[in-house]
Each structure stands twice: as C-alpha cells, then as structure tokens.
Amino acid sequence: MAENAKVALLGTGIMGAAMARNLLKAGMEVRAWNRSAEKAEPLAEDGATVAEDPAEAASGADFLLTMLSDADVIESVVGEGALSVLAEGAVWLQMSTVGEEGSERLARLAAENNVAFVDAPVLGTKAPAEQGQLVVLASGPEDVRDECEPVFDAVGGKTVWLGGAGEGSRLKLVVNNWIVGLLGVLAETISFARATGVDPQKFLETIEGGPLGLPYAQMKGSMMIEEDYPTSFSAKLARKDAGLVLDAAARKGLDMTVAAAVAAHFDEAIASGHGDDDMAAVYVAATAHG
Secondary structure, eight states: OOTTOEEEEEOOSHHHHHHHHHHHHTTOEEEEEOSSHHHHGGGGGGTOEEOSSHHHHHTTOSEEEEOOSOHHHHHHHHTTTTGGGSOTTOEEEEOSOOHHHHHHHHHHHHHHTTOEEEEOOEEOOHHHHHHTOEEEEEBSOGGGHHHHHHHHHHHEEEEEEOSSTTHHHHHHHHHHHHHHHHHHHHHHHHHHHHHTTOOHHHHHHHHBTSTTBOHHHHHHHHHHHHTOOOOSSBHHHHHHHHHHHHHHHHHTTOOOHHHHHHHHHHHHHIIIIITTSBGGGGHHHHHTTO
C-alpha cells in the first residue's frame, strides 16, 4: 500500500473534508461518506467517490479512516458492516478525538473483527487541516507503521509515533486540557480587562513576541475582542473534548477544577446559541459574569 491506496473516509465535516482533499492530492483513491450526505457531495468534484453508506465506502478499502464526532457515533457507523468488507490486511486509522475509554472500546471492536487498529487523533483545526499540516498522534502495532505513513504524510506535517493503541488518545487529552485551560483564562482575562477599563488589545500587544505571547492567544484573543467567531473548531466540539478530559481524570481520581470551570463556560456559550461558532465563543460566558 502506498500512494495509490484506497481510503474509506467516514466523516466529512470541516476536518474530514479537508483531509479527504489532501489524500486525493496525494494520489489516493478516496471513498467518502457522511451522515449528512450534502457535506460529502462536494468532494465528488475533487475526485472522491461519495458512498451511500459506510459499508459501500469501506468495500475493498486498504484503510478505514474515521473522522466522526465521538466514539458512540463511530461504533454505530462502523458496526454497519464497514469492518467486514475491508481489503485483506486493511488498517483502521481512528483519527477522531474519542478519549481514553472511547479508544479502548473501538480497539476492542477492531480486534473482534481482526482488523489492525491505529489510534491516531490529530492536533489542529480548519487551516492546518486544509494545508495538510495536522499533527498526528499515532499509536498502534509496529508492523503497520510503514504502510500508514503515506496517509499520515498526506494529511499532516508531523507524525508522533507512540506506543500501543490508546497512547495517542491519552496524549491528545493532555494537549486538549492545555487548550481548554488557555481558552478559559484568555476569555476571562479579556473580560477582566474590559471590566477594569483596560483596552484588551493592549494586553495582546503587551504579551506579543515574548514568552507569554502565544500565537494561539493572539488568534483566539482577537476573535474574542471583535466578538466574531468564524468556525475553525466549534464550541460544542471543544465542550465534548473538555468532557473527555474530565471523564479520563475521574477514572484516575483527579479533580480538574480549571477544566470543569471552563466546561461550564462552554455549556453557557452553547446554551446561548454559540454551539456551532468557533470555540473562542467561550468568551460569551466569561462576559456574562462581568
């Protein structure tokens, strides 16, 4: 399997559609499926085959790539016969963020169907996905790593290989906790600046270029200041990721106070109608307490 591999891609939202286009550019055959068919149909113009159901997409495929919202959805979708119709020796690349328990559950499903399973969630949002510059956190059997590389190289700028299946998802949770905490404190900092009569843009200018001036803070902070949230990664998906962090922490007996507080902010932002807006819309909840 190499550049001419057949890839069944299930889930063509913001991330999945961009990944599909990069796989096509790399010369791979892509069969795309999405629960909302209208999101998959534009990929036909790029050369993908749009399938009517998951099993049709997976039939004879060398790789099954899942990029859906959560483990429950993936388990349901893949359970519709997709695993049994893959090509012999096919690999399931599970690239969604599903958390620790979700990854374990999907790995068991793969084992029950004798399909090699690579847990490979990605770091990055809309622009990196479109540019093929995602960071792939891959973990799984060593004997399939080489054949997976062309797929990962097509969608990502960097692949971090870890140990056995599940380690990618655990590292993704750690990174997500960092992101959730940054978003929460950034939202409250900008709200605090305004409440105390400080121009929040001056805050961003002050930290820019120094060790505190993360490019991420500049990007999301500008969205918060302008109160304009074009979606790169939605608030409802960020809330899902925060929930996965809290679930994994609970399994270890940890009390994640900051993550829980930011998750509550996301709940408020979503309840006020910002679920499909960018996750920077968490600022809406921070201002509600000003």
